[in-house]
Structure formats: structure tokens, C-alpha cells
Amino acid sequence: MSAELRTTYLGLELESPLVASASPLTGELETLRALEQAGAAAVVLPSLFEEQIEHESVEVHEALEHGTHSFAEALTYFPELDDYNTGPDAYLEHLAAAKTALGIPVIASLNGVTPGGWLRYAELAQEAGADAIELNVYHVETDPYNSGAAVEDRTLRLVSRVRSTVSIPVAVKLSPYYTAFAHMAERLAEARADGLVLFNRFLQPDIDLETLAVKPGLKLSTSDELRLPLRWIAILHGRVPVSLAATSGAHTVEDVIKLLLVGADVVMLASVLLERGPGCLRELTTGLRAWLDEREYASVEQMKGSLSQIAHPDPAAFERAQYMRALISYSPGVRDRSTPR
Numbered sequence: 001m002s003a004e005l006r007t008t009y010l011g012l013e014l015e016s017p018l019v020a021s022a023s024p025l026t027g028e029l030e031t032l033r034a035l036e037q038a039g040a041a042a043v044v045l046p047s048l049f050e051e052q053i054e055h056e057s058v059e060v061h062e063a064l065e066h067g068t069h070s071f072a073e074a075l076t077y078f079p080e081l082d083d084y085n086t087g088p089d090a091y092l093e094h095l096a097a098a099k100t101a102l103g104i105p106v107i108a109s110l111n112g113v114t115p116g117g118w119l120r121y122a123e124l125a126q127e128a129g130a131d132a133i134e135l136n137v138y139h140v141e142t143d144p145y146n147s148g149a150a151v152e153d154r155t156l157r158l159v160s161r162v163r164s165t166v167s168i169p170v171a172v173k174l175s176p177y178y179t180a181f182a183h184m185a186e187r188l189a190e191a192r193a194d195g196l197v198l199f200n201r202f203l204q205p206d207i208d209l210e211t212l213a214v215k216p217g218l219k220l221s222t223s224d225e226l227r228l229p230l231r232w233i234a235i236l237h238g239r240v241p242v243s244l245a246a247t248s249g250a251h252t253v254e255d256v257i258k259l260l261l262v263g264a265d266v267v268m269l270a271s272v273l274l275e276r277g278p279g280c281l282r283e284l285t286t287g288l289r290a291w292l293d294e295r296e297y298a299s300v301e302q303m304k305g306s307l308s309q310i311a312h313p314d315p316a317a318f319e320r321a322q323y324m325r326a327l328i329s330y331s332p333g334v335r336d337r338s339t340p341r
């Protein structure tokens with residue numbers, strides 16, 4: 001008997017822990033079908049952004065009030081976003097079409113930071129058939145007078161608001177940059193988040209030295225980025241009553257296995273799917289099953305969390321002791337190439 005790959009995420013029963021994360025691949029019906037056929041157990045649609053929705057309502061208001069756009073400056077960067085997901089109405093249409101076309105759960109993604117008018121889109125997404133909402137709170141706090149506590153409170157209020165608006169599960173996709181991440185995770189659970197998606201990849205801007213302009217720098221991830229979600233999922237598993245999704249740096253079968261071992265309920269994939277195409281899900285599914293069979297695990301459920309911090313014989317492995325061990329274990333084998341021969 002081959003190992004059982006089923007897992008539960010946000011209360012949804014999934015055939016396997018492999019989920020297609022939000023990316024342009026989940027923005028098209030054709031690629032969504034290909035993802036399902038290759039073995040994605042659920043899909044997260046690209047985000048609909050707070051700015052897009054708020055902008056649209058301002059635009060409509062302006063047109064009705066003045067017959068013109070007086071927010072010209074704000075309008076300049078929205079056409080680019082509209083190229084990404086074609087705006088709020090088309091987003092809901094895409095969601096409804098995805099639900100019709102696919103047999104697997106479809107998770108809608110809302111991306112924003114302030115409780116506002118755009119939140120009714122959580123309700124509209126539910127009406128359009130979303131099986132769950134992923135709320136991405138990507139934010140860079142630059143105001144020197146805004147404290148961490150204030151930012152956290154705002155996020156918690158937002159999550160509570162979404163949670164009380166819809167009856168479908170809500171997951172929160174977060175950055176790792178919290179002083180006390182475990183506490184924030186606990187407070188999110190108290191705010192009734194059903195799951196945490198760890199972590200948002202922060203895309204740091206770069207400088208173009210030709211034009212002296214700040215340019216966005218999107219590079220796909222590598223497996224090296226896996227260690228951040230790996231550590232935090234290990235720490236939170238079994239401690240905070242939420243589902244845990246790993247995102248950032250899962251590329252290979254080994255990556256998927258490691259994340260499940262520390263306690264991820266699902267492993268979300270974007271870069272590897274963009275790089276290698278949806279077909280690589282077959283290889284990941286087969287590889288995961290083969291590994292479980294070889295180790296005589298009966299199921300993903302059985303191995304899930306067996307190397308999490310609460311289960312680990314050496315809990316310090318995920319804390320400061322490991323940091324010290326890592327520094328001590330480094331052997332400076334590389335010669336300084338800057339020294340002339």
C-alpha cells in the first residue's frame with residue numbers, strides 16, 4: 001500500500017500538501033487547469049489589492065461628482081496593477097470561472113493593510129465561490145512615529161474584520177519581521193485567523209545606475225530561502241491553534257519533505273512552477289510518496305510535525321544554541337581571493 005498524501009488545511013480536505021501559491025500561473029484558467037492536472041491540491045489566486053479597489057471607488061465617485069479625475073497622480077500606477085489581475089470585477093469573474101473549471105479548492109487572495117471599504121470584497125469573493133480567503137498584509141512601515149504595537153493592532157483589527165465578515169476560512173500571509181513573531185501568531189489565532197502563510201517574500205528595491213532610478217527587483221526564490229519558514233513553522237507547530245502553510249523557497253522534493261516534517265500542513269509553490277512549469281508537480285508528488293514509502297510512513301499526517309520544536313529531542317535546535325553552533329562549526333576553507341599571489 002502506497003502512503004496516503006492527504007492533508008487538512010484551513011479545515012479543507014486536500015488530496016496532497018502541494019498547493020499552487022499566488023502567481024501569474026493562477027491568474028489564467030488554462031494554467032489553473034494544468035496545475036490541477038499535474039497534482040496541485042488547491043490553488044491561491046493572485047491578489048486583489050486594496051489600492052486597486054479603493055482607487056476604483058474613488059474613480060467612480062470622482063466621475064459622478066465632477067465628471068473628471070482629480071486624482072491624476074494616484075491614477076498613474078494603477079494601470080500596471082490592472083495588467084496583473086485586470087481589476088476587481090474581472091477578479092471576481094476569474095474566481096467564479098476557476099471554481100467552475102476546477103475540482104480542487106480555490107483560495108482568493110486579498111492584499112491590503114487597513115480596514116476599509118475594500119473589505120467587502122472578502123464577502124464578494126465568498127459569494128463568487130471562494131473556498132477560503134488568503135489575506136496578504138504586505139506592508140513596509142516607514143513612519144518613525146508608528147510603533148510595532150500600533151502596526152500589529154491594525155493588522156489584528158483587519159483580520160478580525162475579515163473574519164467576522166465571511167464564514168469561509170481566512171488565512172493570513174505575513175512577513176517575518178516581527179520582534180516577537182510567536183506572540184503575533186498567537187494573537188492572530190485569537191483574532192480567529194484559521195491559518196498562517198509563512199512567509200511573504202519581501203521584494204527589495206534596487207537602484208538602476210544608468211537611469212539613477214529605483215527599480216523593483218523581482219527574482220525568483222531559491223531553496224536557500226526555505227530556512228526561514230522552516231524554523232518558524234517548527235516553532236509554531238502544535239503551539240498555536242492554526243493551520244500552517246509554508247511559502248518561500250520550496251523547489252525540490254527534499255524541500256517539501258523538510259517543511260512537512262517541521263509541521264507545515266501544506267507547502268505552497270510559486271517560483272518552481274514559474275521556472276519549470278506546472279508539470280513539475282508530478283515529480284514532487286511521486287518523490288514525496290516514494291520517500292514516505294521508503295521510510296515506512298503510512299501517511300503525510302503521520303510524518304507532519306515529527307521534527308517540530310515540541311517534538312524535537314533538542315528543542316534548542318531552532319533557537320539561539322543553533323546559531324552559536326553554526327558560527328563555531330564554520331571552517332574558513334576559502335582563501336582570500338583579494339590577496340595578490
Ligand SMILES: Cc1cc2nc3c(=O)[nH]c(=O)nc-3n(C[C@H](O)[C@H](O)[C@H](O)COP(=O)(O)O)c2cc1C
Pocket residue numbers: 021022023024045046047048109111136173199200201220221222247248249250268269270271272274
Ligand atoms: C511573479 C510573482 C507574482 C506573485 N504574486 C503574488 C500575489 O499576487 N499575491 C501574493 O500573496 N503573493 C504573490 N507572489 C508570492 C508567491 O505567492 C510566493 O509566496 C512567493 O513567491 C514565495 O514562494 P516561492 O519561493 O515558491 O516563489 C508572487 C510571486 C511571484 C514570483
